[in-house]
Amino acid sequence: MLLLFLQIATKDPLNPLKQDVKKGNLRYVSNVFPHKGYIWNYGAIPQTWEDPGHRDGDTGCCGDNDPIDICDIGNKVCSRGEVIRVKVLGTLALIDEGETDWKVIVINVEDPEAEDFNDIEDVRRLKPGFLQATLDWFKMYKVPDGKPENQFAFNGEFKNRDFAIKTIKDTHSFWKALISKKTDAGELNCVNTCVSDSPFCVSGAQAKAIVDSVSVFYQLFCHTHTHTIIIVWGLFGFNYHAIANYIKITLTEECGESLIVSSMV
């Protein structure tokens, strides 16, 4: 079974969720032995941005031009597109093909064990082996695609909760500069509906017109028994309310290949 490699399409208007395409090919997540697919719920924190023009003082590398990634270690396997509240526990500084790519370790606040987890040491103590498996997963996940092993800052050491929160705050401030046009957005599309003082802000009607111009397929597709992606919409401006009201993820299969089309509804 192949897991679709889903991404927030940061270069498309309103940043829909789509299957990633690299060099013209649909992208899938390789299985990293002994795992199948992801070993957590994988997602991103809205309104954060790893600025490619900023060289991180700790990693020595620039940002990967994406929102900051999260790994939710909770027991519930979330649905694709689900928005959840999480508690921050720590972070891992992945260097992915020379770019800083923070992986923030979190737990779903709805998890029955959430109150037992408050910092990275709790993960080490209560879920033995999980941090090592996470490190190994990120080290190896591109190897099946012919790429080298990934590297880590801090020698692969997980940093604690306070460090992670500072990293999130830093990337939130980079996002603020981006959405207010104080930083060059490059090819990123910052059109949004809820950051009212952003020069990229559009009305709901304008946003709907953008979405209506995209063809929509409504054949839902579901991978079960594997951790799939939680998507936190709103890299560049959607708030949670907008997510609930405007966005639906749809998918169809054509010509034997999977194609994901996202839309507001």
Ligand SMILES: [Mg+2]
């Ligand atoms: Mg990233």
